[in-house]
Amino acid sequence: MQLYTHEESGNSYKVRLLVSFLGIEVEERRVDLMTDEQHGAEFLALNPRGEVPLLVDGDLVLADSAAILVYLAGKHPGGGWWSEEPDEQAEIVQWLAFAASWVQFGVFTARAVVSFGIPANGLPADFPHDVLAEARIRGAKSLAILDQHLADHDWLALDGPTIADVAVFPYVALAPMGDIALHPYPHVEAWIARFRALPRFVAIAGLDDPDYRRQPL
Ligand SMILES: N[C@@H](CCC(=O)N[C@@H](CS)C(=O)NCC(=O)O)C(=O)O
Known part of the structure; x- marks a missing residue:
């Protein structure tokens, strides 16, 4: 499974959180949002939406964090992250x-x-x-x-x-x-x-220092 992601993307972070909570392995591939790589021909061929996260699992390509969360949690029941009801x-x-x-x-x-x-x-x-x-x-x-x-x-x-x-x-x-x-x-x-406080929680930059990336308005 390949997860196309960027470290500052909160939508990618959703997937990184669940991957960590589930204790599963994915191969992370960084898409550089800062240089607009998401709109380059190579990435657009994979995801015409030009967004991360994107999950590729064999022939299945999922281009939305919600869909990826449902897929991974449904595939790995037991942690209670999804339900069968x-x-x-x-x-x-x-x-x-x-x-x-x-x-x-x-x-x-x-x-x-x-x-x-x-x-x-x-x-x-x-x-x-x-x-x-x-x-x-x-x-x-x-x-x-x-x-x-x-x-x-x-x-x-x-x-x-x-x-x-x-x-x-x-x-x-x-x-x-x-x-x-x-x-x-x-x-x-x-x-x-x-x-x-959940076990296997992982952080993202900005949680404890909201000013670290502030731009002049
Ligand atoms: N509905 C999408 C939204 C994804 C999204 O907004 N991705 C942002 C990063 S967090 C992105 O890739 N933006 C690139 C762009 O707008 O050029 C999801 O939930 O995955």
Whole structure:
């Protein structure tokens, strides 16, 4: 199995987290997002979306973190990261969708603008619309939704951690890199601490030093 990834990509980090939790081996292939390698002919031939993560397992090519999480967790049952029950699967998928919508266009985008100087999500660097203002509104709203849910749940979907938590964790925990503070959301902060205490948790740069990549705005 080959995982095309970049070390600063939170969507790649979701997969690296699950790979570590499951204790499985993948061959990581770095795609240099900083030199736009994702839009080079070689990578586009593999993934016309021009994005990481990408997982290749024989003939199967999966070009989305949510799909990769479902595939790996489904292939390696036992850790409780996925479920065989349709109602539980639906509860998990509800949070995968939240990660790909509210989180991606909220805290993800704020981090991309503040720390990397780009609007991301396929938009050009000089996109005239105020992407950051929109991302901050979506970011605050999604953190409030999460905080309310986590007030009486330890984990997002089921009684223990699942790929729902894996999918939502990275960009929420990295929200301060986009100048979105987490202290107004104490239940989110407590969930982040629980998640970081899981056995075989691996970190990403920026979790403890949100300013390390700050760009001039
Ligand atoms: N829906 C995709 C989004 C992936 C995504 O946003 N990837 C970013 C890195 S985190 C990327 O490769 N961006 C490259 C680009 O926009 O040029 C997923 O969940 O995997």
